[in-house]
Amino acid sequence: MNRRDALSRVALLLGGTVIGGELFLAGCTSADKKIGQSVEFTADDLAYLDEIAETIIPATDTPGAKDAKVGAFMGVMVKDCYKESDQKVFLEGMNKLNEASKKKFSGNGFMKITPEQRKELLNELDKEQKAYAKDKKKEDPQHYFTLMKQLTLLGYFTSEPGATKALRYVPVPGRFEACIPYKKGDKAWAL
Amino acid sequence: MPDNVYDAIVVGSGIAGGWAAKELTQKGLKVLLLERGENIEHIKDYKSANKAPWEFPHRGGKTTEMTKEYPVLDRDYPLNEMNLNYWTNEKDCPYTETKRFDWYRGYHVGGRSLMWGRQSYRWSDLDFGANAKDGHGVDWPIRYKDIASWYDYVEKFAGISGSKEGLPHLPDGQFQPGMELNCVEKDVAARLKQHYKGERHLFIGRVANITQPLPGRTNCQYRNKCWLGCPFGGYFSTQSSTLPAAVATGNLTLRPFSLATKVLYNKDTKKATGVEVLDTQDNKTYEFKSKVVFLCASAFNSTWVLFNSATDIWPGGLGSSSGELGHNVMDHHFRVGAEGIAEGYDDKYYFGRRPTGFYIPRFRNTGSDTRDYVRSFGYQGGASRQGWNRQIAELGIGADLKNALSEPGPWSLGMTAFGEILPYHENTISLDKTKKDKWGLPVLAMNCEIKDNEKKMRVDMKNDAMEMLEAAGLKDVKPSESDYFMGMGIHEMGTARMGKDPKTSVLNAHNQVWDAPNVYVTDGACMTSAACVNPSLTYMALTARAVDHAVGELKKGNI
Numbered sequence: 001m002n003r004r005d006a007l008s009r010v011a012l013l014l015g016g017t018v019i020g021g022e023l024f025l026a027g028c029t030s031a032d033k034k035i036g037q038s039v040e041f042t043a044d045d046l047a048y049l050d051e052i053a054e055t056i057i058p059a060t061d062t063p064g065a066k067d068a069k070v071g072a073f074m075g076v077m078v079k080d081c082y083k084e085s086d087q088k089v090f091l092e093g094m095n096k097l098n099e100a101s102k103k104k105f106s107g108n109g110f111m112k113i114t115p116e117q118r119k120e121l122l123n124e125l126d127k128e129q130k131a132y133a134k135d136k137k138k139e140d141p142q143h144y145f146t147l148m149k150q151l152t153l154l155g156y157f158t159s160e161p162g163a164t165k166a167l168r169y170v171p172v173p174g175r176f177e178a179c180i181p182y183k184k185g186d187k188a189w190a191l
Numbered sequence: 192m193p194d195n196v197y198d199a200i201v202v203g204s205g206i207a208g209g210w211a212a213k214e215l216t217q218k219g220l221k222v223l224l225l226e227r228g229e230n231i232e233h234i235k236d237y238k239s240a241n242k243a244p245w246e247f248p249h250r251g252g253k254t255t256e257m258t259k260e261y262p263v264l265d266r267d268y269p270l271n272e273m274n275l276n277y278w279t280n281e282k283d284c285p286y287t288e289t290k291r292f293d294w295y296r297g298y299h300v301g302g303r304s305l306m307w308g309r310q311s312y313r314w315s316d317l318d319f320g321a322n323a324k325d326g327h328g329v330d331w332p333i334r335y336k337d338i339a340s341w342y343d344y345v346e347k348f349a350g351i352s353g354s355k356e357g358l359p360h361l362p363d364g365q366f367q368p369g370m371e372l373n374c375v376e377k378d379v380a381a382r383l384k385q386h387y388k389g390e391r392h393l394f395i396g397r398v399a400n401i402t403q404p405l406p407g408r409t410n411c412q413y414r415n416k417c418w419l420g421c422p423f424g425g426y427f428s429t430q431s432s433t434l435p436a437a438v439a440t441g442n443l444t445l446r447p448f449s450l451a452t453k454v455l456y457n458k459d460t461k462k463a464t465g466v467e468v469l470d471t472q473d474n475k476t477y478e479f480k481s482k483v484v485f486l487c488a489s490a491f492n493s494t495w496v497l498f499n500s501a502t503d504i505w506p507g508g509l510g511s512s513s514g515e516l517g518h519n520v521m522d523h524h525f526r527v528g529a530e531g532i533a534e535g536y537d538d539k540y541y542f543g544r545r546p547t548g549f550y551i552p553r554f555r556n557t558g559s560d561t562r563d564y565v566r567s568f569g570y571q572g573g574a575s576r577q578g579w580n581r582q583i584a585e586l587g588i589g590a591d592l593k594n595a596l597s598e599p600g601p602w603s604l605g606m607t608a609f610g611e612i613l614p615y616h617e618n619t620i621s622l623d624k625t626k627k628d629k630w631g632l633p634v635l636a637m638n639c640e641i642k643d644n645e646k647k648m649r650v651d652m653k654n655d656a657m658e659m660l661e662a663a664g665l666k667d668v669k670p671s672e673s674d675y676f677m678g679m680g681i682h683e684m685g686t687a688r689m690g691k692d693p694k695t696s697v698l699n700a701h702n703q704v705w706d707a708p709n710v711y712v713t714d715g716a717c718m719t720s721a722a723c724v725n726p727s728l729t730y731m732a733l734t735a736r737a738v739d740h741a742v743g744e745l746k747k748g749n750i
Contacts, residue, residue, distance in 0.1 A: 055588060055589070056588040056589070056592070057588075057592070057593045058589060058590055058593065060590050060593060060594070062593075062597070064593075076248055076249070077249060077252075080248075080249060080254040080255065080256070081249055081252055081253065081254050081255060082255070083255065119588070119589055122587075122588050123587040123588055123589070126587040126588050127587065130584070149588065153579060153580065153596065154250060154580075155250075157578075157579040157580075157596070158244045158245055158250045159245050160243065160245045163243070163244060163245065166593065166597045167579070167597060169243070170542075170543075171241075171243065171414070172412050172414060173412065173413040173414065173542060173543035173544060174412050174413065174543070175413060175542070175543055176370060176371065176413045176541070176542065176543035176544075176545045177541060177542040177543060178370075178371035178372060178373045178374070178377075178541055178545075179371075179373055179374040179377075179539055179541060180539070180540050180541060180542055181538060181539070181540070182537070182538050182539055182540035182599070183538065184537075184598070185598070186540070186598065186599075187597050187598060188576070188578060188579065188597060188598055188599040188600075189542075189544075189599075190244070191244065191415075191544060
């Protein structure tokens, strides 16, 4: 499979066609944020994205999304790789997510609520994005939380902490064993 | 001799050009190897080869900036940040798409031998005899017996790993031990064999990755990062294999940044006298002289050089007397297949990243099978456990999702067919003199499409894949089907075909241009038909064979 295989592996690296090349950007107070290459994330924006990512992929016995600097990664991807329309969805989504938090938790924005409340909120948003994706037409925009979740998974599992701690990363396998035993709980190979 | 005179000039340093340079220098000729692009030195210049995934800011993906710069590359997988410098920039090197044609090029030392798919299969007489049998195109001037020993020769040097299967329609070769099928693939192979009563075969892909060391090369380390360039020399490329052999003779001069613009032709002797070169660094034109010229610039660019070598006797280009120069463009059509889930293997896994998949050779229009189209197709595929990017519908976010995605997912198996495209006279490339590249040179215009025969074949390509995966016991079997446009196979062939008759072909049985016998064309341009297997091994064999002929002819004073 060769280079065609390489292709599918790149797609895999990117989290498949879902993520590939279509991204976003934003700031939590910034419906007026510029899009395109002039998109800028403030330190507060990135901290906010870090907390969203950490809620999706928390530290457990292995590092979480914050350890993997996924917030900053999201910023880079949204700025460099997202079409403007996806940037808009993402940026607006940062506001929407915060508004949803305020609405649900008596005026408290996402940064002010507890980890448990964050988990509850994002699980709701995850159900919302799954339902949206089911009925969505091809040309419809993605749900902002689909984008956030995809970027979090991509950013985490291809990061050094994610690939080497949550997964097993072997840079130079040196051999191929075609069929070895697997037992539940063994980590997947990175890449 | 003066510093612009050589025994032989080779245009292009990819798979064919590397072989030509190696063979010519080893036979004692002083050779000038011209490469239009930059040098990429083995190991030293493989900038991304040892990077971890997290060292790429976009984790290997593409940015909007790249999409703007490379609109054609963006059409398929090649656009990525890991080996972007291996792919040709369309702004500097534009072309005209009279009909959509995806042209993925590599303009640097090694050409696409650095990024190639490495699948390496022999042709059989079913392929060499196909045009004569069904009347498409013209008959090949050679048969399997003419090339078999050259396949032996190039396989041993290049290092092809694979298994012997004893199939007349896909001859065995001089293989290193093949890589292994994983457990799902082995079981699928066994079920297909049983279900189709031994008529359909699934085995490990024959691939130019070595499983045993060769001189100067370490065996494959199972990183599967081949297309970044291999620091171990684990796969065949110009850099890992033919170039060092040529350099070792002391007979090679490699000249990067040297765009061959025309073959210089003497109308009295009816022979080439050398090559005109545009130096892309100083923008000056140079002439180099030689007794023999090998055009190995990639199928379309070798023909571009011939077009651009037009003279008052050959206004359509050198080699145009038959009217076939630029015609009969072929590729392999693909992006149709199926995928499914293999249940019952949750306790099985693998170690290492095998850089090949499985191969299912042609079975349609083979043996006693006949269809309502001619020619055939084979499948390439693989089984693996799904990774972290899989969908887990029942999990939302949080630790449960993280833990689940940290483990391998279900086994899935997918495969895509690669089908033969007929050599249609009306599928052409031509010079578009209204458009110029960065150096003011006219560009190529592509006017090619697949027709009914290929479209009928694609129906089988999909249905047979579905049927086989279901017969093999896979679950949730789905077709995979995407649009195909010519060029996407990155197997451009034809435009200067070999043949028996100078009235209907550009090259003779030894790859000599009928109109200029000391000019040989041995890359994809020479192909008379396309078969359904990956073509590069055949270019290697044809090139080595042609060099042997050329050196013999030089000694005899015939050219």
